[in-house]
Amino acid sequence: xxxxxxxTDAVIAMRQVGTxxxxxxxxxxxxxxxxxxxxxxxxxxxxxxKSTLLREMILLQKPSEGTIQVLGVALExxxxxxxxxxxxxxxxxxxxxxxxxxxxxxxxxxxxLREHTDLADPLIDEIAHWKLSMxxxxxxxxxxxxxxxxxxMMKRASLARALALDPELLFLDEPTAGLDPGSAAxxxxxxxxxxxxxxxxxxxxxxxLGVVAGLCDEVMVLYGGQVMxxxxxxxxxxxxxxxxTAGLLAAVPRLEGGDAPMLAIPGAPPNMAKLPAGCPFxxxxxxxxxxxxxxxxxxAPAVHDEHVLRACHLNIExxxxxxxxxxxxxxxxx
Ligand code: ADP
Ligand code: MG
Numbered sequence: 001x002x003x004x005x006x007x008t009d010a011v012i013a014m015r016q017v018g019t020x021x022x023x024x025x026x027x028x029x030x031x032x033x034x035x036x037x038x039x040x041x042x043x044x045x046x047x048x049x050k051s052t053l054l055r056e057m058i059l060l061q062k063p064s065e066g067t068i069q070v071l072g073v074a075l076e077x078x079x080x081x082x083x084x085x086x087x088x089x090x091x092x093x094x095x096x097x098x099x100x101x102x103x104x105x106x107x108x109x110x111x112x113l114r115e116h117t118d119l120a121d122p123l124i125d126e127i128a129h130w131k132l133s134m135x136x137x138x139x140x141x142x143x144x145x146x147x148x149x150x151x152x153m154m155k156r157a158s159l160a161r162a163l164a165l166d167p168e169l170l171f172l173d174e175p176t177a178g179l180d181p182g183s184a185a186x187x188x189x190x191x192x193x194x195x196x197x198x199x200x201x202x203x204x205x206x207x208x209l210g211v212v213a214g215l216c217d218e219v220m221v222l223y224g225g226q227v228m229x230x231x232x233x234x235x236x237x238x239x240x241x242x243x244x245t246a247g248l249l250a251a252v253p254r255l256e257g258g259d260a261p262m263l264a265i266p267g268a269p270p271n272m273a274k275l276p277a278g279c280p281f282x283x284x285x286x287x288x289x290x291x292x293x294x295x296x297x298x299x300a301p302a303v304h305d306e307h308v309l310r311a312c313h314l315n316i317e318x319x320x321x322x323x324x325x326x327x328x329x330x331x332x333x334x
Pocket of ligand 2: 051095
């Protein structure tokens with residue numbers, strides 16, 4: 001069995017994870033640590049490899065290289081028995097809900113309990129009712145089918161099912177995608193309440209900057225399969241240190257808008273089969289230096305804030321000045 005490098009007591013630790021589908025590189029040399037009790041967001045544009053990353057964390061897919069440790073267990077060569085035990089310690093809310101259309105909401109929520117416990121049916125129903133109310137749904141929703149639910153209710157039902165086994169760790173794939181701002185804010189508040197009440201560790205995958213700003217503790221920014229920067233939500237939003245993040249923020253006039261466009265940066269996402277040897281953002285970076293296309297910047301603590309990790313050859317002042325200029329051009333208050 002591969003021994004993952006001993007790290008901190010991180011709930012999730014990924015080391016040098018690479019993922020390829022043929023020539024298509026989805027992740028390259030990706031490192032990640034999620035600490036207990038935090039709400040950790042992975043943000044990136046469509047196709048940047050967010051869902052694939054999540055699938056690798058929950059044993060639905062194996063990376064091409066690198067190591068992943070979840071709740072202290074190395075996922076490489078994990079036995080079926082250990083995998084089963086681990087799956088009972090986390091809950092997953094999939095991007096499209098993942099509920100079974102032929103089962104009622106209550107039956108969907110009770111399913112993990114039927115699969116993983118010997119509890120009697122009446123008790124399972126009782127627990128499922130409780131999870132339904134924890135997720136902010138009314139009791140009458142229990143007998144409805146997924147097709148009868150609104151987008152926001154579907155997300156809540158899916159969250160109730162993810163909570164069925166009292167997980168320590170919760171994975172949310174695009175928890176607010178497709179919701180109107182009111183429903184998105186509701187889900188947002190619910191997630192924060194759950195973390196505060198139950199001390200959950202939450203990993204969230206999203207392209208919605210508004211959610212991230214208001215909800216998350218730690219943010220990782222993915223582009224071209226690599227980490228551009230990572231730090232507290234406050235650091236990332238008030239002083240982005242990578243031109244990609246700065247571009248995203250400049251393109252989002254109001255963070256609380258909830259419907260922030262992610263790809264308002266000129267140019268197209270990189271061709272993942274032909275990434276430059278250097279930084280994947282080089283072609284779209286208005287500030288690129290000669291070495292940016294050829295020398296890959298190392299992800300390292302930032303000079304201005306050691307808790308921020310950044311992979312960029314530029315100095316932070318240049319990035320900040322450029323962000324101010326972009327905002328001024330777009331008439332956005334600094
Ligand atoms: P995101 O969630 O950030 O939108 P995904 O992780 O879903 O991105 O996908 C990242 C890239 O990997 C996409 O270009 C997608 O087409 C590709 N990809 C994902 N799964 C597979 C697969 N099973 N086979 C081939 N390509 C895949
Ligand atoms: Mg996705």
